[in-house]
Every structure is written in C-alpha cells, then in structure tokens.
Amino acid sequence: MAAKSKSGLIAHGIAAQNRKGRFNYSIDETVEAGIVLKGPEVKSLRLGRAMITEAFAGERDGELWLFNAYIPEYQSGVLSRFDTRAPRKLLLHKKQVAHFLGAVTRDGASLVPLDIHFNQRGVAKLTLGLGRGRKKEDKRHAIAERDWQRDKARLMRNKGRDD
Template identity: 55%
Template sequence: MARDTSKDRFAAQNRKARHDFFIEDTLDAGMVLTGTEVKSLRLGRVSINEAFAVEKDGEIWLLNAYFPEYESANRFNHEPRRPRKLLLKHREIKKLHGQTERQGMTLIPLSIYFNERGIAKMQLGLAHGKRKVDKRATEKERDWKRDQHKLMKTRSRAD
C-alpha cells in the first residue's frame, strides 16, 4: 500500500475548539502512545472533542481523549480514556504552566497528525473560553465576510 505523501495527515481534529475558544498560541507536542493506540489513531477513530491538557508534576498530560480499542489487538489492548503524557521541552512546560496558572488559560488539543516521518504529533492551543456574546459576534463576522465575497464575485462577473 502506498504511503500518504501529504506533509500533515490529520488523524483527529477538534473542529469545535475554534468556535468555543479564543486560540492565543499554538504549539506541537509529541505523545507517548502504545502500539494499539497508534493503530487506532491511523484508522481515524480517535476523538479529542472533550479533551484538555493539564500540567502535573512538571509534565503535561492529555486527559479525556478517547482512543477506541483496536479490535485485532486481543488481550494486549489499551484503556480507551487513560491519561497520556505529552512530550514538550522543559522551557515550554514552564511557560505553559505560568500562563495557565496566572492568566486562567486552558490547553486544548486542536488536532493530531502524522508528520513526514510518520510520527504522531498533537497541535495544542493555548486558549481562553468564549462567552455566548463572543460566539455570536464571530458568527456574524463570518457571515458578513461570506456575503461580501459573494458580492465581489457577482460584481466581477458583471464587468
């Protein structure tokens, strides 16, 4: 079977994160996974919609991510909702800890992808939550930009 030649192949995405949060900064992190978790990830069945990351004992952990069991694994399967360690540099962990503690921000997983070497990576977003008013304003702005694009398209055709 031919390998996927695209640079970033998404295995899972949290599409609702940009709707529910203001993403201030993003960073990539490695993950400590078992073999059956990687196989489940390659099948694209992973859900990170309710997941979040926390700092504990100087390490970053991914909580509440759902990696379903790999059917062919038999008795060597993994636990679907176990905490998974994220691999970041010590300097990045300190920076994230300071921002989450002082500024009340949250670490949200935005996507899981395979890099060009085939290694699973996670894109984390440093975010703070949107209120209902903010969500409505964002939706209104998006609708206006879409209408504006349609108007420009029809105007250019008329010329």
C-alpha cells in the same frame, strides 16, 4: 487534508480535530507536542476515528498530560487491549512546559487540544493551544464575522456571472 492510502490508513495529515476548540476559546499561542502512544493506539489513530472534542490538557507531577481523549481500540490486532480514555503524556521541552503551566496558573488560561496529526515522518503530534474562554457575545460576533466572510466570498464568486 489527510492523505489516505489504499488500505484507508492516514499516512500524514489530520487524524482527529477539535473544531469547537477555536470557537469556544480565543487561542493566543499554539505549540506542537509529541504524544506517548502504544502501537495499537497509533494504528487506531491512523484509521482516523479518534475524538478530542471533550479532551483537555493539564498538569500531573510537573508534566503535561492529555486527558479524556478517545482513541478506539484497534480491531484487527489480537493484543490491542488498552484503555480508550487513558491519560497520555505530552512531550515538550521543559521551558515550554514551564511557560504553559505558568500561563495557566497565573493568567487563568486553558490548554486546548486542537488536533492530532501525523507529520511528514509519520509521527503522531498534538497541536495544543493556549487560550481564554469566549463569552457568549464574543461567540455571536465570531459567527457574524464568519457569515459575512462567506457571503462576501459568494458575492465575489458570482460577480462575474451573468444570469
């Protein structure tokens, strides 16, 4: 849950979330990566209007980058002009980069950005998942499982009530 201050800024918590990421992919492994951002981009993220539903991570020059993530321009600042869909460098250890890039090339896995959040120190981080795409029947099974869990919780909640 995002903790918003009186000014409406997110102090720590989720700034943007890819809810379809866990539905369209079966995530095997996750890692928390830093993101290289400019000042106005961080301020804009704190307002909580960023979108990463169409974003993806990939390799460029042996490093991991976040592509197609939408961070809107910060409206309150004068010098806040930046490309809203610019590629942004991800900060990981070399061994982690090698592991993830190896899994992508060797196994055909995908790097799926799951959320952008602020940690307790107020630093923007990206949760990156290594996953495989789900087939249509797997998605149907996931929907049925989710519905059953919801119905089961509703039955257990209403069990003690006498109507």
